[in-house]
Amino acid sequence: MTQVLESYQTEDGRTIGDVVLDLKNITLRFGGVEAIKNISFNIRQGEIRAIIGPNGAGKSSMLNVISGFYTPQEGEVWFNGKPRAPLRPYQVARQGIARTFQNIALFEGMSVLDNVMTGRLNHMKSGMLSQAIWKGKAEREEIENRERVEHVIDFLEIQSIRKTPVGRLPYGLKKRVELARALAAEPNLLLLDEPMAGMNVEEKEDMSRFILDVNDEFGTTIALIEHDMGVVMDLSDRVVVMDYGRKIGDGTPDEVRSNQDVIDAYLGVSND
Amino acid sequence: MTKSQSTQVVSLPQLLARNAKQFRDKTAYREKEFGIWQSWTWAEAAEEIEALALGFLTLGATPGDYIAIIGRNRPALYWAIVAIEKVGCVPVPLYQDAVADEVAYALKHCGARFVVAGDQEQVDKIMDVRDELSNIEHIVYHDGRGLRKYDHTDLTSYADLQAKGRAEGDAAELKRREDALDLDSTCVMLYTSGTTSKPKGVVLSNRNVIETAKNSSAFDNLTENEDILAYLPMAWVGDFIFSIAQSLWNGFCVNCPESAETMQSDLREIGPSYFFAPPAVFERQLTQVMIRMEDAGKLKRKMFHHFMGVAQRVGPKVLDGEKVSPLARLNYALARILVVEPLKDTLGMRRIRVGYTAGEAIGPELFNFYRSLGINLKQLYGQTEATVYITQQPNGEVRSDTVGVPSPGVELRIDDSGEVFYRSPGVFVEYFNNPKSTADTKDKDGWVATGDAGFIEEKSGHLRIIDRVKDVGKMANGALFAPKYVENKLKFYPDVLEAVVFGAGEENCTAFLNIDLTAVGNWAERNNIAYSSYQELSQHPQVLDMMEQHVAEVNASIAEDEMLASCQIHRFLVLHKELDADDGEMTRTKKVRRGVIAEKFNDLVTALYGTENSIYTETEVTYEDGRKGKISAQLEIRSASVNPIAQKVAAE
Numbered sequence: 001m002t003q004v005l006e007s008y009q010t011e012d013g014r015t016i017g018d019v020v021l022d023l024k025n026i027t028l029r030f031g032g033v034e035a036i037k038n039i040s041f042n043i044r045q046g047e048i049r050a051i052i053g054p055n056g057a058g059k060s061s062m063l064n065v066i067s068g069f070y071t072p073q074e075g076e077v078w079f080n081g082k083p084r085a086p087l088r089p090y091q092v093a094r095q096g097i098a099r100t101f102q103n104i105a106l107f108e109g110m111s112v113l114d115n116v117m118t119g120r121l122n123h124m125k126s127g128m129l130s131q132a133i134w135k136g137k138a139e140r141e142e143i144e145n146r147e148r149v150e151h152v153i154d155f156l157e158i159q160s161i162r163k164t165p166v167g168r169l170p171y172g173l174k175k176r177v178e179l180a181r182a183l184a185a186e187p188n189l190l191l192l193d194e195p196m197a198g199m200n201v202e203e204k205e206d207m208s209r210f211i212l213d214v215n216d217e218f219g220t221t222i223a224l225i226e227h228d229m230g231v232v233m234d235l236s237d238r239v240v241v242m243d244y245g246r247k248i249g250d251g252t253p254d255e256v257r258s259n260q261d262v263i264d265a266y267l268g269v270s271n272d
Numbered sequence: 273m274t275k276s277q278s279t280q281v282v283s284l285p286q287l288l289a290r291n292a293k294q295f296r297d298k299t300a301y302r303e304k305e306f307g308i309w310q311s312w313t314w315a316e317a318a319e320e321i322e323a324l325a326l327g328f329l330t331l332g333a334t335p336g337d338y339i340a341i342i343g344r345n346r347p348a349l350y351w352a353i354v355a356i357e358k359v360g361c362v363p364v365p366l367y368q369d370a371v372a373d374e375v376a377y378a379l380k381h382c383g384a385r386f387v388v389a390g391d392q393e394q395v396d397k398i399m400d401v402r403d404e405l406s407n408i409e410h411i412v413y414h415d416g417r418g419l420r421k422y423d424h425t426d427l428t429s430y431a432d433l434q435a436k437g438r439a440e441g442d443a444a445e446l447k448r449r450e451d452a453l454d455l456d457s458t459c460v461m462l463y464t465s466g467t468t469s470k471p472k473g474v475v476l477s478n479r480n481v482i483e484t485a486k487n488s489s490a491f492d493n494l495t496e497n498e499d500i501l502a503y504l505p506m507a508w509v510g511d512f513i514f515s516i517a518q519s520l521w522n523g524f525c526v527n528c529p530e531s532a533e534t535m536q537s538d539l540r541e542i543g544p545s546y547f548f549a550p551p552a553v554f555e556r557q558l559t560q561v562m563i564r565m566e567d568a569g570k571l572k573r574k575m576f577h578h579f580m581g582v583a584q585r586v587g588p589k590v591l592d593g594e595k596v597s598p599l600a601r602l603n604y605a606l607a608r609i610l611v612v613e614p615l616k617d618t619l620g621m622r623r624i625r626v627g628y629t630a631g632e633a634i635g636p637e638l639f640n641f642y643r644s645l646g647i648n649l650k651q652l653y654g655q656t657e658a659t660v661y662i663t664q665q666p667n668g669e670v671r672s673d674t675v676g677v678p679s680p681g682v683e684l685r686i687d688d689s690g691e692v693f694y695r696s697p698g699v700f701v702e703y704f705n706n707p708k709s710t711a712d713t714k715d716k717d718g719w720v721a722t723g724d725a726g727f728i729e730e731k732s733g734h735l736r737i738i739d740r741v742k743d744v745g746k747m748a749n750g751a752l753f754a755p756k757y758v759e760n761k762l763k764f765y766p767d768v769l770e771a772v773v774f775g776a777g778e779e780n781c782t783a784f785l786n787i788d789l790t791a792v793g794n795w796a797e798r799n800n801i802a803y804s805s806y807q808e809l810s811q812h813p814q815v816l817d818m819m820e821q822h823v824a825e826v827n828a829s830i831a832e833d834e835m836l837a838s839c840q841i842h843r844f845l846v847l848h849k850e851l852d853a854d855d856g857e858m859t860r861t862k863k864v865r866r867g868v869i870a871e872k873f874n875d876l877v878t879a880l881y882g883t884e885n886s887i888y889t890e891t892e893v894t895y896e897d898g899r900k901g902k903i904s905a906q907l908e909i910r911s912a913s914v915n916p917i918a919q920k921v922a923a924e
Contacts, residue, residue: 150306159307
């Protein structure tokens with residue numbers, strides 16, 4: 001099992017930097033069930049890191065540990081070179097982590113624009129009173145944030161649905177709006193929980209392009225969970241493979257692809 | 273017309289300079305970006321264009337070079353056209369949705385040295401075919417997203433080129449080149465869509481373009497206060513005339529939508545006063561209105577239908593200034609307050625003073641719908657070779673079945689075979705590097721063959737077009753065969769998107785139909801009909817029943833026309849895929865390529881003339897990125913009821 005230790009250059013010339021997030025010997029239990037068993041891996045600045053594995057392997061739990069939603073019973077999460085204490089969700093967001101959900105979690109009755117604007121909440125400092133009066137700082141802030149949001153809307157090419165209520169959108173577009181909301185927060189680390197689930201080929205292609213563009217354009221570090229092996233192998237720089245809560249592989253897509261444990265877990269063991 | 277227009281202007285850059293002086297702080301271009309309409313005054317636009325032109329000088333552009341432009345409608349690309357002219361080069365706008373091969377053909381044919389590309393997609397397209405195009409020296413892109421990592425040796429951003437032009441450009445040289453332009457220098461080269469063959473490059477001179485802008489602006493009293501929405505392909509001659517020539521001539525404002533998908537809402541925000549759209553756009557809008565009305569409450573629906581009825585009876589008469597009774601007037605006023613004006617506002621057509629449709633025949637119902645809203649929608653007939661205008665309808669003489677009277681300065685002639693010829697100041701210079709085609713089309717006296725068969729109505733003096741000359745044929749029994757005439761009748765049904773009729777040299781006529789997914793899909797939803805794909809929906813028995821009924825109705829209407837009664841459709845099928853320009857079945861301007869279709873679907877045509885009621889077929893499709901795939905389907909062939917041909921013809 002190979003583990004990249006130093007900063008490295010990808011094939012397409014991006015420089016992958018220092019370790020941003022380091023997970024050390026994480027174990028997570030729900031009562032008697034061990035969802036994650038003693039797993040360690042890291043995520044480096046600027047890379048696209050995938051977590052894959054069959055159903056029930058513990059991928060989403062892992063993402064929830066990274067996002068601070070679950071606190072592991074054992075092990076440490078190091079973020080930006082420091083061990084991280086258990087956090088509340090808003091504190092996680094302020095640290096520069098944003099995420100999307102496997103089951104879309106948008107405000108269905110609100111317009112796309114308003115939904116994406118909620119991603120900017122952390123960047124709004126004006127008080128309730130000045131928001132209500134809508135003068136001075138509140139107005140300035142709203143305009144600044146709207147501008148950021150408009151760049152994200154432009155980036156993800158969702159101008160035509162800017163004012164459409166989210167509830168009226170098809171599934172693939174909702175996923176894109178969720179990504180937009182996460183991007184609006186200008187995260188350093190973006191967590192994507194099955195961004196391609198339930199999409200058709202064309203939607204998957206679009207989403208893949210957007211993920212690559214986000215990484216390329218903003219230098220955002222991305223950790224994603226995905227079922228679609230083709231997508232994962234094309235997108236990611238490094239892949240962690242989980243099975244039954246254990247880490248069974250870690251490395252570049254090519255390394256993982258040729259790893260016998262991974263082949264067995266994914267394709268089943270041949271009986272010949 | 274303002275005074276300065278009476279002094280002779282010989283080039284577009286001169287018009288720009290005049291506007292920058294005369295309309296200095298008036299808005300010349302708007303574009304919606306980041307949710308806001310950004311705007312540029314004439315003075316600002318002139319500065320941007322100057323900087324870009326100087327930039328082209330630093331690239332080493334020499335007079336007579338061809339520079340291609342490819343991308344969606346954006347002010348920057350319109351500026352590029354004028355900037356290219358300033359340096360004495362020839363702008364060649366290309367269709368932005370053309371596949372790489374088509375782009376390569378045009379770039380090679382004109383030997384373009386530089387390309388101005390809108391974004392990464394267009395740059396990629398050119399990069400893909402770069403190996404076979406040694407003539408391309410440099411690509412200038414406007415939107416740099418995704419291009420940062422590209423090798424920039426032969427690639428520059430639009431802004432960088434402008435900056436370089438401002439810093440190092442030779443202003444004196446630019447002035448010299450601009451002054452060297454005259455009425456006979458080439459203004460633009462536009463590739464025809466090529467219904468039958470490879471595209472041809474139509475060369476238009478400054479004289480063609482400026483005379484046309486002058487005449488057509490006078491015809492409709494266009495002023496500097498018009499607003500237009502630039503959303504049609506930049507490579508199409510119509511857009512060139514409206515968004516470049518007429519805009520520069522009159523000094524009116526060109527508005528570019530945020531993206532193709534936001535066109536409808538941008539249209540509403542701008543509320544253009546001068547509007548142009550092919551029938552397909554009007555049809556799509558009408559379909560959407562009808563679909564949304566079906567979803568509205570009972571009261572609203574009743575109100576809509578009642579007052580639209582009133583508007584349809586009275587509206588066109590009011591528009592043409594005919595006499596209308598006071599009661600009808602009152603009713604119409606009520607209709608306007610309650611339905612018509614709000615609807616026009618929703619459609620973004622409230623301020624339209626002059627609207628044109630062209631390119632294809634427009635259905636009488638569709639046409640009358642917009643006329644009854646009080647929208648001054650007129651028809652015009654033209655082609656690239658004429659710098660658009662051949663005939664157009666004057667205010668107050670608008671009908672759905674004619675294309676109007678000759679435009680100012682145009683002479684018309686119908687030859688013995690029925691083909692329409694014209695001669696005008698807008699007649700093109702030549703087809704680029706193709707003297708044979710030029711000679712075939714334009715005779716030494718300047719008369720140009722349109723390729724369309726038509727006649728001039730004696731009473732009104734209006735021109736009526738029947739069909740393409742080469743498509744008009746004879747059937748086996750010697751009767752006249754005019755496929756377009758029948759196809760148009762079929763296409764007037766909202767759920768029929770396209771129709772292709774066969775029958776030249778045959779005993780009877782047959783047809784391919786394409787369903788309109790929006791209309792039929794909505795109908796299916798309403799009637800609880802489940803389908804998983806276009807293909808499945810197209811073969812649904814109830815859809816076929818519906819189509820059979822349409823064909824029967826069309827047959828009945830054709831049967832009344834003695835000359836064309838033999839064109840009734842005996843058997844038809846509904847195609848399993850939409851006819852698409854990417855597959856070469858249509859031109860980029862959405863005209864069916866009859867020959868290509870007949871060849872490609874040869875098995876289906878044979879089946880239509882056979883006896884089987886079902887056929888299995890496989891078809892190759894091309895995706896926009898050039899990849900190919902295959903779809904297969906089992907198609908049902910239906911027979912339609914045919915009416916006996918009127919006695920007179922049968923007796924002959």
